[in-house]
Amino acid sequence: METGTSMIVMKFGGTSVGSAERLTSVLEIVKATKEKDGAPIVVLSAMSGVTDMLINAANAAKERDLDAALDILDKIHEKHKDCIYTLFQQASVVDELVEQLENHLNKLDIILRGVSYLGELTKRSLDAISCFGELLSSLIFAALLEKEGVESSWVDARTFLVTDNVFGKASPLWETTTAKAQGTILPELADERVVVTQGFIGSTASGITTTLGRGGSDYSAAILGVACEADEIQIWTDVDGMMTADPRIVPEAQVLQTVSFKAASELAYFGAKVLHPLTIKPAVEKNIPVRILNTLRPESKGTVIEEASDEQPLYAIASKKNISALFFNSLNMLMSHGFLAKVFSVFDKYRTPIDLIATSEVSVSVTIDNKDNIESILESLHELCDVRVQHDVAIVTVVGTHFRAQSGIAGQVFAALKDINIVMISGGASDITLSFVVANQDADKAVKQLHNALFATASAK
Structure with missing residues (x-):
C-alpha cells in the first residue's frame, strides 16, 4: 500500500x-x-x-x-x-x-x-x-x-x-x-x-x-x-449506528456518536443487534476503532467505538428475548465452599455461557440463551440441588458508567419499572450495567419506560 x-x-x-x-x-x-x-x-x-x-x-x-x-x-x-x-x-x-x-x-x-x-x-x-x-x-x-x-x-x-x-x-x-x-x-x-x-x-x-x-x-x-x-x-x-435503544421499539431513540469499548461490548452482548458481541474483544485487544455506518446513508458519521471515547453517565438500553432463567436452591450452599464451582462446571462441560447471575446464601439464579443442551444441564444440576426453570423471559439492560458512584440511578430505574414484574436483578461486576429479567411480553414495555425515564431530557452525545 x-x-x-x-x-x-x-x-x-x-x-x-x-x-x-x-x-x-x-x-x-x-x-x-x-x-x-x-x-x-x-x-x-x-x-x-x-x-x-x-x-x-x-x-x-x-x-x-x-x-x-x-x-x-x-x-x-x-x-x-x-x-x-x-x-x-x-x-x-x-x-x-x-x-x-x-x-x-x-x-x-x-x-x-x-x-x-x-x-x-x-x-x-x-x-x-x-x-x-x-x-x-x-x-x-x-x-x-x-x-x-x-x-x-x-x-x-x-x-x-x-x-x-x-x-x-x-x-x-x-x-x-x-x-x-x-x-x-x-x-x-x-x-x-x-x-x-x-x-x-x-x-x-x-x-x-x-x-x-x-x-x-x-x-x-x-x-x-x-x-x-x-x-x-x-x-x-x-442503521446509522448504535442507538440509545432499538428504534423499532423506541422511535425517538438517538444515535450514539461515540461509545467506549466496554459499553459497546455490554450493549452488543445484551441485545443491541447492530453488532455481534464477539466483534469487540479482538478490537479492544489491539485498540482498533470500530465504526458502525449506514449503507443507505454513507454520509452519516455513524458510531465510533474506541477506548478513548468520552464516558457518559448513560449510554443505552438493550434487550434480549427468549432467554431461560434457572433457579437453584440447596442448603448445601450454606457456609460451604465449592458448591458454585460444581454448578458452573456443568455449564462449562456443555459449553453454555451464562448471561446473568445472582446469588444468596442458599440460592443461585442464572440466565442462558443457548438451550442446545438444556436437558443435559438440568439433569446434571438435579444431582446437586433443586432446580426450577422459567422459559420465555427477556433480559433488559441499562448500560452507562460507574453506576455505583451515581446516586439516584437505581431509584429512577425501579420507578420506571414499578408496574412490571421483575423475575431477577443483576448489578453487573463491571459497574456499567443494571440488568433485569422480565417476561418476554413485558420486554418492549420495559425498554420504552426506561428510555422515557432516563433519556427524556438527555440528548445522546
Whole structure:
C-alpha cells in the first residue's frame, strides 16, 4: 500500500448486499474508500434471507423431504441469477458467473441429497451447507468491482481463517490465522487490489468448513482487522449506528456518536443487534476503532467505538428475548465452599455461557440463551440441588458508567419499572450495567419506560 494510506476492513451485512441495487451502493462506497484510503479488505455476508433459506433446505433434507430442499435450492439459484443478469450485460461475464453459481449449487445439491439419504443433519453438515450464501454474494461483488475497473481479488476465507472444530460456533486459531491472512491478503493490498472475502465462514486445520455462528460476519471482520493490523474496522449495516435503544421499539431513540469499548461490548452482548458481541474483544485487544455506518446513508458519521471515547453517565438500553432463567436452591450452599464451582462446571462441560447471575446464601439464579443442551444441564444440576426453570423471559439492560458512584440511578430505574414484574436483578461486576429479567411480553414495555425515564431530557452525545 502507498505511504499515507490507511488499512480499512469493511464488513457489509445481508441487507447491504441483499439486491443488485444494494450491491451497486456498496460498490460506490468501496470505490470512495479505495480512492481516499487505499484498497480495503471487504467482508461480505450472504444476501439477506439466503442463510435462512439454506438452513431451511438443510432441515427439509434432514426430514427426508428432498423435494422441498431442492425447491429452496432453486429459489437460491434464481435469486443470485437474477442479480447477475441485472448487474452484468457482457455475455462472457454473465456466462462465467452463472457457471460459478451452478458449480457451487451443484456441490450444495450433493450435500443436501446426502443429508436426506441419511436423515441426519450434524453441525458439521450444517456448516458445509450454510457457507454457500457468503461464497455466492462475494463472487458476484468481486466481479462487479472488476466490471467497474476496480482491481480486486476474491479470496476464499477458508484458506486463511483457521478455526477449531466446534462446528456451528467455531473460534479462530489466532497464530495460524494471522500468518495465513497476512501471507494471503497483504500482498494483494500492496498491489492496490481490493480484497473481497466472506464473513461467517472458516475451516479447520484439515480444511473442513466451519462457521462462527449467526452474525459471525462481524466477528470475521474483527479477526481480519486484528490479523492484518488494520487502522479501522467498519461495520456497514442499515442503521446509522448504535442507538440509545432499538428504534423499532423506541422511535425517538438517538444515535450514539461515540461509545467506549466496554459499553459497546455490554450493549452488543445484551441485545443491541447492530453488532455481534464477539466483534469487540479482538478490537479492544489491539485498540482498533470500530465504526458502525449506514449503507443507505454513507454520509452519516455513524458510531465510533474506541477506548478513548468520552464516558457518559448513560449510554443505552438493550434487550434480549427468549432467554431461560434457572433457579437453584440447596442448603448445601450454606457456609460451604465449592458448591458454585460444581454448578458452573456443568455449564462449562456443555459449553453454555451464562448471561446473568445472582446469588444468596442458599440460592443461585442464572440466565442462558443457548438451550442446545438444556436437558443435559438440568439433569446434571438435579444431582446437586433443586432446580426450577422459567422459559420465555427477556433480559433488559441499562448500560452507562460507574453506576455505583451515581446516586439516584437505581431509584429512577425501579420507578420506571414499578408496574412490571421483575423475575431477577443483576448489578453487573463491571459497574456499567443494571440488568433485569422480565417476561418476554413485558420486554418492549420495559425498554420504552426506561428510555422515557432516563433519556427524556438527555440528548445522546
